[in-house]
Structures are given as structure tokens and as C-alpha cells.
Amino acid sequence: MNEKTQSQGTLRSEARIAHGALHRLRQDLFVDAFAFRPMPPLEDAKVARWVPWLPERLRHWARWLPHLIVGGFSALVFLATFTMGYDIGPLRGLLMAGYCLLLAAPPALTLFRPVGAYWISLFAVIVGWFATSAFTPYGSPFGGEAFATHLAVMTLVVLRTRPRLAVEMWLVTFGVTGVLSVFSGSGAGDVPPVAFFSGLVLIAAAAVRAWREERRAVVETQTVTAEERSRRTLLEERALIARELHDVVAHHMSVIAIQAEAAPYRVENTPPELATSFATIRENAVAALTELRRILGVVRSEDPDAFREVDPEAPQPTLASLDSLLDSVRGAGLTVEAVITGAPRPLPQGVELSAYRIVQEALSNTLRHAPGADARVEISYVLGGLGLRIINGAPSRLAKPSPGAGHGVLGMRERVQMLGGEMTADHTEDGGFEVAAFIPVAASEATAKGGAA
Template identity: 85%
Template sequence: MNETTQTQGTLRSEARIAHGALHRLRQDLFVDAFAFRPMPPLEDAKISRWVPWLPERIRHWARWLPHFIVGFFAICVFLATFTTSYSIGPVRSVLVLGFSVLVSAAPALTLFRPVGAFWLSLFSFVVSLVATAGFSSYDIGSDAAFATHLAVMTLVVLRTRPRLAVEMWLVTYGVGAVLTALGGGGMGDLVPMAFFFGVVLVSAAAVRAWREERRHVVETQTVTAEERSRRTLLEERALIARELHDVVAHHMSVIAIQAEAAPYRVENTPPELATSFATIRENAVAALAELRRILGVVRSEDPDAFVDSDPEAPQPTLASLDSLLDSVRSAGLTVEAVITGAPRPLPQGVELSAYRIVQEALSNALRHAPGADARVEISYVLGGIGLRIVNGVPSRLAKPSPGAGHGVLGMRERVQMLGGEMTADHTEEGGFEVAAFIPVANTVGEATA
């Protein structure tokens, strides 16, 4: 009983496998067999990588090179078929011309309707076999039809999916076996031909599978790089939000204190004015509470290498630049600082961002240019502050750093947030330079206040 049940289960499994195979065969070769599937041109990036020496206009037309090759092959098939078949005489020239068009149309059709091209090529191959069997004294191009059918199947596999190689091989040699049996011929020539076709189609399927896998890997790497950049950007914005919290909280605290003290500075304060100051203080205190709540969400561990890890420590400014330079010098980086213009108080957000840009640029120099000299230039100019941090060529090999490029992204985010401009690129001498300008409006007024 158990053996019978097991046998029935095995038969059902085999039936399901066969049904699934037939379903895939129907979906691949019969459903929408002549659907319009044009072959796209080559990508401009590939053309530029393969033949960068070609002029721009020629490279534009080179995108269509596969189409030209297939079209040229179709013309060669037409000429070869018509020339070799014309020996049957001028009386049958119309039939020969029609057959030549039928055979050569299949390769051209692979550019637009690949599965339909297979059926057209198979039909022309069958016609050549039947015609040759019926008119054995004439050669109407069966060899050309044979070679063309193999080329068409190869093109279809390269254009669609690898499993079509097996499906087209089975259909082709199923039809070939039926015609051979009906014609009373032997299977001697069919087996080596089937083996040869199988080797060619398997090779084409392997190439197609390799191309698909490579494309998938490139897409995955691209998506991963984009996600990593997006995640880094969000982390940097969260860090900026944490730092700006301290800036805003300072000013809100001043507003609350002044609003609370203002009524006591005026004798006989009107009740309406006292109520207004009380409202201002309540709103300021509420804003501070909300800022503290948001800070609990965006605050993370301090990722910087040269600042105190205490989350309640005051945010650094350019006045703390000397301690930063001492820290990087103790870490092994030779750095000098040059300040031009008259130093003046700047808005706290600008001071903080300028300090962080200098800090990140020096950190990058430590990581990527060990043993190099660095120079920090700070220029107090009318309308803003200019920063330039440049390092020379490293004197020894730098260790691989997985975070390469993220520091530049964070610096650029800070500068753009303040409406400034920044460049970061390699120097002609082989070092690296970061230059930024942060605009500051009403500098004199703010300094006086």
C-alpha cells in the first residue's frame, strides 16, 4: 500500500513537472510570439568606454552597430541563397526570389520580433527540406537555410532568455525527426546536427546568462551606493540638526530670560504689557521643551575624532581652532594656520559649520594623506568667511578607508544649508583641497548687537 501511494505521488510530481515545462514552452514560444520587442541601441557609456577615440558624431551612430551587423548578415543570406539557387533555371526565378526573401527575412526580424523570427526561420528551413526532397536534382538553398536557422536561434537566445535555447532546440529537432520519419530517411545525420546545434545554443545561453548576471550585479552595486550615500546624508543632517539645536536653544533661553526680566525694568508696567511678556516667556519655554524632545530623537553618538563626547558640552567655534590644530598635530599631521582679515564674531551656526568643515578636512588628511603637510586658511571678508584647507602628497601608503567621500558629502551639506559654495578636488601636485565660502549678511549689525 505504501509503495503504491509512493508511486502515485511520484507520478503526480512528474506530471506537474511536465505540465510546468509545457506551460513555460507555451508562454515562451506561442503566446505573443510575434509581439513587437525592438532591440535597443547600445548605451553611450559602453561606446565611450570601448572606442573613446571616435568622434562624437560617429560614436552616436556606433550605438546602432549591432543592428547594422544583423542587417548586413540578412543581405548576405539573401544574396547567397539567391545566387546558389538560381541554377534551377530562369523559369523558377520567381520562386527562388521568394524563398531567398523568406530565408533572409528571419535574421532581420530578430531585431524586432525575436520569437516570431524563430518560427519564420523554422518555416523556411522546413520548406527547404521539403523542396529539396521533392526536387532532388536541384539545390534551392537548404544549406543556407540550415546555417541561417542556427544563426537566428543564436540571436534569439542572446536577445531573450537562456531557457529558450533548450525550447527551440527541442522544437527544431522534433520537427526534423518527424520530417525524417515521413521521408523514410535514417537518423544518421540528425544526431550530429542536433549535437552541433546544442553546443552552439548552450554557448549562446551561457553568454546571455553571464550578461544578465553582470547587469544585475551592476544594478545592485549602483543601488547599494545610492542607498549608502542617502543614509550618510541623513546621518549628516541628523548631526547638523543636533548641533543647530544648541544654537537655537541658546537664543530661545535668552528670549525667555529677557521676557521674564523685562517687566521689572519698567515702573508701573501696564498689565497688558506684562501679559505679553509672560506669553513670550511661556512660548519660549515651550519651544525649548519641544527642542529637547526632538533632540532625543536626532542625537546620536559623537562621530568626531577631536571633540568631547559629552552631549551637553558647548558647541565649538573658530575660537577653539587652536585646540583642534594641537589635537591633529599630536595625531601626526603637520599643519599651519593662516588667518587673513579682521576676525569678528559671526552667527553661531556659521561658526559651528566653519569649525566642522576645518575639522572634517583635517580628519580626511589624516586618513588619506598620512605624513603630508596641511594648511588651513581662514579669510574674514566682506559678506562672509572663506575657508581653504589643502594638504600635500602623502609620504606613505594610506590604509583603506570604507568611509571615503562621506566627509566631503557632509561638508557640502553644511555649506549648502547656509547658502554658500564649496569645491573639493585633487590638486595638480597630487594633494587635496577643500575651499568654501559661507555668506554672512549684516555682519556689522550682528557684531554690534
């Protein structure tokens, strides 16, 4: 009983597999067989890679080179077939021209309707077999140029569609031609060698198509991965900036709350309305501080230690701390010179913090990527803002692999853009690297900062 049940289960599985194969065959070769599927031109990057010597004007037209090759092959098939029967008389010549057109059209049609081109090509093979059988008793569907063209069409269809069509077209083609061989009286002796050779050609075409699909999938995956990595790095940099600016904003809100609480006691006989207004200001400032702490908790929720400083209670650094930063990098072996032009003046804390971090990141990059090079830090206090320029020379020895993410320039650029400034970062002619940034500061902001100080 168990053996019978197992046998029935095996038959059902085989029937399911056969049904699935027939369903795929029907979907691939019969459903929408003549659907319009135009082959797009080559990408500009491929053209530039394949024919870099071609002038720019001609590269645009070179994108259509595959279409031109296939069209030329169709024209060659038509001319080669038609010239073979040019002296057979007017009527037969007209019929020959129609047959040549039927034979030459499928290769060109693979550019627009690949599966339909296969069926037309197979029909041309059958017509050619009937025409050959009318003049010789030993006609064969594999004789002449009809089957060679059909094999070329099947190869083009596989390259244009999907690899599994190679098996499906091979089965249909040799199923039909095998039956024709038997009915023609030539027997099936030609079928095995021709089928074997055709199978090798189609397998090679299917392998090329599968390799192209795999390569395209890998390129798409790498592109998506690079975009996700860049997006994640950008979010991490923004979270770091938000963490640092939190202390700056929290300081200002604390000052507002303290001044609003102390203001009523500085005036005798404070009106109740004024006292209520100051109380409301203090309550809003305290509420804002609470919301800031919640935002900071969201930023740090994924990795609580991601932005923790050595001393979490220490104030955020400013340009006044630049000397200690330079001393620390000099202690690490970097020869660095600092030049300050213009009259130093108090700037908004966000600007000072960002400027300090940009200098810190640029010098860190010099230590990592340009060992043995000298560095120069230029800070310019100008009327419209603050200018920064950090430049280093060429390394004197090979840099060791760095464990960092390699997105320091992205973080610096994000800080500058957040403040409405501009930044450039590029290699210099002598093999070094230069970071230049300008952070605009309105005169009102600098005045307010100076007054608060």
C-alpha cells in the same frame, strides 16, 4: 498501501512538472509570438569602452552596429542563396527569389520580433525540405543553407530573449525535423549529430545570455547599494549637523525666555496687556525648547551615543577655539600654519560652528590620507561673509587604510549648502588636496550677533 500512495504522489509530481514545462513552452513560443520587441541600441558607455579610438561624431552611429551586422548577415544569406539558382529560368527564378527572401528575412526579424522570426525560419526549413525532395529522393531538412540559417536565428533569439528558450526551440526544431526525416525516407540518421552540434551552439548562446543577465543584475545591485549608502551617509551628516545646531538654537530660545520673564520687572507699572504678551512669549519659547529636545531625541533614537561628545555639557566650538584645535593636530604630528586675513568679527553661532567643523574635518583628512604633509589654514573675514581655505601638500609616505566611511567631504559640503554657501574640494597639481568654502553672512546678522555679544 503506502507504496501505492507514494507512487500516486510521484505521478502527480511528475504530471505537475510536465504541465508546468508545457505551460512555459506555450507562454514563450506561442503566446504573443509575433509581439514587437525592438532591440535597443548600445549604450554610449559601452560604445566608448569598445571603440575608444572612434571619433565622437561616429560614436552615436556606432550604437547601431549590432543591427547593422545582423542586417548585413541577412543580406548575405539572400545573395548567397539567390546566386545559386540564377540560371534556372524565369518562373523558377521568381520562386527562388521568394524562397531566398523567406530564408533571409528571419535573421533581420530577430531585431524586432525574435520569437516570430524563429517560427518563420522553421517554416523556411520545411519549405526547403519540400523543395529539395521534389528534385532528389534523398532530401533532408538539414541539407543546404536553410538549417544553417535556422541555427543562426535560434542563436540570435536566445541572445535576445532568455536562456530557457534554447531548450524549448531545440526540442521543437528537432521534433519537427525528426518527423520530416522519417517521412522523407532519409531516416533519422542525421538527427543525432546535427542535434548534438546544435545543442552545443545553443548552450553556448544561453551561457552568454545568462552571464549578461547576471552581470546586469550585479551592476544594478551595486548601483542601488551605492545610492543607498550615499543617502544613508547624507542623512547621518544631516543628523550630526542638527545635533550640533540644536545647542545653538536652544541657547537663543533660552535667552528669549529669560528676557521675556525679566522684562516686566524692569518697567514700573507694567500694563497688564504687556505683561500678558511677555508671558505668552516666554511660554512659546519654553514650548519651543521642549519640541527641540523631542526632535533631538528622534535624531538620536537609533544610536543614543552616536553624537555624544566627551563632555555633553560643553558649549559647541567656534572659531575662537581654533587655536586649541591646531595645537591638538600639531600634537598628532601635523605641521599646520594658520593665516587670518581681514578684521575678525563676531559671526552667527551656526556659521562659526560650521566653519570650525570644516577646518576640523579637513585637517583630520590630512592626517589620515596625507601623512607627512604640511597643511595651511586660511580664514578670510570679508564684507559678505567668511572664506575658508585648507590646503595640504603631497604625502611623504604611504597612507594606512582608514576605518572611516570616507564621506568627510560630503559632510563639509552639506554644512556649507545649509548656510547657502559654496564649496570646492579637489586635488592640487602637486599631489595635495585643497578645500575652499565661502559662507555668506549678511551684515544684519553680523550686527545682531555683535549687539547680542
